[in-house]
Amino acid sequence: MTSLPPASEAGTPRWLLPRTAHAAHPALVLAGFVVAGFGIGLSQQGASGVILDQVRGLDTTVDMIGWTIVTYALGVVVGAPLLMVGLAAWNRRRLLLTMSGIFVVTSVATMLAPTVESLLVIRFFAGLPHGALLGTASYVGMLALGPERRGQVIATIMYGLTAAAVLGVPGMQWLSELAGWRVSYAVVTAVGIAGLALMWAYVPSIAGTASGGFRAELSALRGRVLWTAILTITVGFAGLGAVQSYMVPLLEETNGFSTGTVTVVLMLFGVGMTIGAFVGGKLTDRSVLLTARVGIIGVAAALAVLGVVGDSGWPVVPALMLLGVFIQTFSQSGQAHLMDATHTSPSLGAALSHSALNAATVVGTGMGAIVIGLGWGFVAPVWFALGLSAIAVVLVFVGPGYRR
Incomplete structure (x- = not known):
């Protein structure tokens, strides 16, 4: 049952809250979040698709570009908790529009970056609004569809990210080869503007958290259950950063695939992630714990297979698809579990899930760069x-918060 407010606050100027947002339909609210998620997915995941063109265009190396992916993820890790705690009292509509605006500006800056050193700095700032934007979107989406359907809400918003994996990453890789990586980020900017416009048109006015001060907000970050959940997501999700960030050179340089074939394989990987988002959303609404266990065991198995066949040509493709399915299944349960663990501030929990997911990207991509x-x-x-995912397997069976 929807909990969205039926009307705007009295006296709100129309330019701040258009008539379409006074009593918006939940589907229209979620549509803006999906487009925003698609733009974020293009910005973050698309970096792996343009990595070789950036190496050529910025006269650098693959591992150096890998560090730009790491700095983006560090921006998410830092930005999600700080922004959600520091801006807890902000109206959720205002918070969403501000974070979307920052995303658009930093996308333009990425497109214009003159050197790899400047790109390192820009990508950190580009990551700052990521967790706060998607975390707030998850909370508002939960109000739109009802808390009992939070798994489907998370999955729906994640469809934007998985659509980026299916269409965006291979599309950016293809466009990068055709016109250069800067043109690819021009597309990212355009998508970000579209998401901002949809949210301005349809997201209603929703009050922020009644704040008891910065220290009171930080109290939501206490407890073994919360930090076990964050650790589990970080070590369990690291495989995505370790694999996806370097997938193009793995396919082209290690396995000898042509550029066109790589585009198809990237799409298939994205299809696997989309399947995982759908299945994971359904399973999470039935049992968060069971979904976490199935997901992480599948991740470990897929990584083991990929490690064995990683330089064997076509066997790499089904291994990558399986990794995409199980990593997204595990992701849905992890995000729902964190929202439950921070029950006094579910929007903070949703933001923290993106912080944890990107801490995993820092670990996986940084380790890969080394x-x-x-x-x-x-x-x-x-x-x-694979070694890190084995730790996550143990945690989802015996860790605090996962035993029952």
Whole structure:
């Protein structure tokens, strides 16, 4: 049952709250979030699709571009909790529009970055609004559809991210080869503007959290259950960063696939992630715990297979698809569990889930940059990620908050 407010606050100027947002339909509210998620997915995941063109265009190396992916993820890790705690009292509509505006500005800055050093700095700031934007969107979406359907809400918003994996990443890789990586980020900017426009048109006025001060907001970050959940997501999701960030050189340089074939394989990986988002959303609404266990065991199995067949040509493709399915299944349960663990502030929990997911990207992509820089090849990061996923398997069975 929807809990969205039926009307705007009295006296709100129309330019701040258009008539379409006074009593918006939940589907229209979610549509803006999906487009915003698609733009964020293009910005973050698309970086792996344009990595070789950036290497050529900025006269640098694959591992150095890998660090730009890490700095983006660090921006998410830092920005999600700080912004959600610091801006807890903000109206949710205002918060969403502000974060979307920052996303558009930093996308333009990314497109214009003159050197890899400047790109490192810009990508950190580009990551800052990520968690606060999607975390707030998850909370408002939960109000729109009802708390009992929070798994479907998370999955719906994640469809934007998975659509980026299916269409956006291969599309950016293709466009990068055709016209350059800067043109690809011009598309990211356009999508960000579209998401901002939809949210301005349809997201209603929703009050922020009644704040008891910064220290009171920080109290929501206490407890073994919460930090076990964050640790589990971080080590369990690291495999995505370790694999996806270097997927293009893995396919082209290690396995000898053509550029056109790589585009198709990237789409298939995205299809796997979309299937995982759909299945994970359905399963999470039935049992968060069971979904977490099925998801992370599947992730570990897929990484083990990928490590064995990583340089064997076509067997890599089904292994990548399976990883996409299970990593997204695990992601849905992880986000729902964090919202439950921070029950006094579910929007903070949703934002923290993106912080944890990107901490995983920092670990996986950073680890990959190190071993690739050492000359160990593009398969080596998979084995490190497998070790981390084994830790996550143990945590979802015996960790605080996961035992029942």
